[in-house]
Amino acid sequence: MTATLEKPPVTEAPVKEPRDWRGPALFALVAVIGLVVMPLVLEPxxxxxxAKYLTYAIVALGIGLAWGQGGMLTLGQGVFFGLGGYAMGMHLKLNDAGDGLPDFMVWSGVETLPALWEPFRNPVFAIAMVVVVPGAVAWLLGTLVFRQRVRGAYFAILTQALAAAMVILLVGQQGLTGGTNGLTNFFEFFGQDVAADSTQRGLYFTVAIVLGILFIAAWQLQRSRFGRLLLAVRDGEDRVRFLGYNPATVKTITFTLSAVMAGIAGALFVPVVGIISPALLGVVPSLELVVAVAVGGRFALAGAVLGAVLMGYAKTYFSEELPDAWLYLQGALFILVIGLAPKGIIGFLRRKDVAA
Known part of the structure; x- marks a missing residue:
């Protein structure tokens, strides 16, 4: 009896799907338009x-990461925006004042510089606080809240209450924060005249580049293993917990990252616009940013950015052309978009693309 050797079955190599270059190509196109075309065609x-709209887009990017990807409806991003803005504003006011006191402290009868303000003379310290303070507050809040499994509407109300409390605190400390008026009348930004066209142009490029870097970082995070785990937490938190992961840690990290983005946006907003006040970081501004993300499409990072820029432009356009009715028109725009496209503009375009 002779043994016969059977040939091993021939297995075909897996076919590698071609990479979809539409996303990177669109990002490159938007980058060229933003960095080359816009500075040439727009007046200062x-x-x-x-540039102001792009700072809002940075905040919206963080909201898209926390809400769209993680399911955490945060209605208090204005708090972190304000913390970053006040950190930068404090440094600029001290730089303008030199050895004296900031102007609002003189008007308020303050005789010596508060100890809280002194470290902000150092620009490195001020820039570090733009990131550290919002991140630390968000980490502490997330650690306390998510471990107690607070989520959904309860988490949204909690963040909204935090924004309201922040406004009350800032308004009540006239000699420390400038009260209702906040911090304004900045003259220099790291040695440059903040009102000069060249400085504002440089600030625009800075904001646009920072937005691009943060967008790429958030996009890579979304595509990573952590990003897939974040989506799993959004769609089935209890199931993720049963699989051995800790959803509280995942949500806390994401919430902290979104807060850091808002803090960076606030710091850039200050020299671009020239003011930071409680009116810019309360409940209403926070809600407007969430609405902008919903309009653009909260399930896509690009949608969050698009919504923030679109709503910012709409607010400016309607207030200039129809000052008596611009709020109604802005609300009508929101209702129209959500009514026709519940998943936002990006969701509507994707549906059309799939149908085609």
């Missing part, structure tokens, strides 16, 4: 407005 005033 309009370019400054666009």
């Amino acid at each position: 005033f309009r370019l400054g407005l666009l």
Whole structure:
């Protein structure tokens, strides 16, 4: 009897799917338009407005990461925006005052510089606080809240209450924070005249580049293993817990990252617009940013950015052309978009692409 050797079955190599270059190509196109075309076609005033919209887009990017990817409806991002803005504003006011006191402290009868303000003379310390303070507050809040499994509407109300409390605190400390007026009348930004067209142009490029870097970082995070785990937490938190992961840690990290983005946006907003006040970080501004993310499409990071820029432009356009009715028109725009596209503009475009 002779043994026969059977040939091993021939297995075909897996076919590697071609990479979809539409996303990177679109990002490159938007980068060229933002960094090359817009500075050439827009006058300095309009370019400054666009820079302001892009700071809002940075906050919206963090909201898209926390809400769209993680399911955490945060209605208090204005708190972290304000913390970053006040950190930068404090440094600029001290730089303008030199050896004296900031102007609002003189008007308020303050005789010596508060100890809290002194370290902000150092620009390195001020920039570090732009990131550290919002991140630390968000980490502490997330650690306390998510471990207690607070989520959904309860978490949204809690963050909204935090924004309201922040406004009350700032308004009540006239000699320390400038009260209702906040911090304004900045003259220099790291040695440059903040009102000069060249400085504002440089600030625009800075904001646009920072937005691009943060967008790439958030996009990579979304595609990583952590990003997939974040989506799993959003869609089935209890199931993730049963699989051995800790959803509280995942949500706390994401919430902290979104807060850091808001703090960076606030710091850039201050020299671009020239003011930071409680009116810019309360409940209403926080809600407007969430609405902008919903309009653009909260399930896509690009949608969050698009919504923030679109709503910022709409607010400016309607207030200039129809000052008596611009709030109604802005609300109508929101209702129209959500009514026709519940998943936002990006969700509507994706549905059309799939249908085609």
